[in-house]
Amino acid sequence: MTEPSIHDENPGAGPVAHPALRVGLYTGALLVVVMLGALVAANRIPALERYALERNAISYSLFVLFTLIPVLRFWNQPIRIFASGMIAWTIFVAAYDVAGMVFQNLFDSIRHTSLMALSEGAVVYGICAVVFWVGGMLIQARHHPIVQGRKAADEAARHSR
Numbered sequence: 001m002t003e004p005s006i007h008d009e010n011p012g013a014g015p016v017a018h019p020a021l022r023v024g025l026y027t028g029a030l031l032v033v034v035m036l037g038a039l040v041a042a043n044r045i046p047a048l049e050r051y052a053l054e055r056n057a058i059s060y061s062l063f064v065l066f067t068l069i070p071v072l073r074f075w076n077q078p079i080r081i082f083a084s085g086m087i088a089w090t091i092f093v094a095a096y097d098v099a100g101m102v103f104q105n106l107f108d109s110i111r112h113t114s115l116m117a118l119s120e121g122a123v124v125y126g127i128c129a130v131v132f133w134v135g136g137m138l139i140q141a142r143h144h145p146i147v148q149g150r151k152a153a154d155e156a157a158r159h160s161r
Helices: 019-043 046-067 069-073 078-102 106-110 114-143 153-159
Strands: none
Touching: 019 046, 019 069, 019 078, 046 069, 069 078, 069 114, 078 106, 078 114
């Protein structure tokens, strides 16, 4: 048998080849872990009730930090920010919907349905993508002149005839 050559390999043949998809899947998994950890800590561990403020602050901080992963990873690629963020957020919303079945009063206490959570995530990631897209255009505009340079004297004389 012959060993496969390095040239025979397909660089995109991995299980998850696209970076936006990979980051979205990992971010979604992290968001689900934080959500489940927060729900279990709040509902199943009564000893942590004394530290509710600290427990919630840690949960919120981790959630925001993990939500920013697609934004920080693809800061110069707005389409990938939105795609990766929406993949992550869709995974989170699916888990949130399932968690609402396990924790009976979840939707009543938070007052958010799954559709509301999905739309909020789309708005947040959409605004981030637009801000970075417009910011990139502004940076490009600063590096390139907006007005055209002056025409050469020969070309100006040719048009005056």
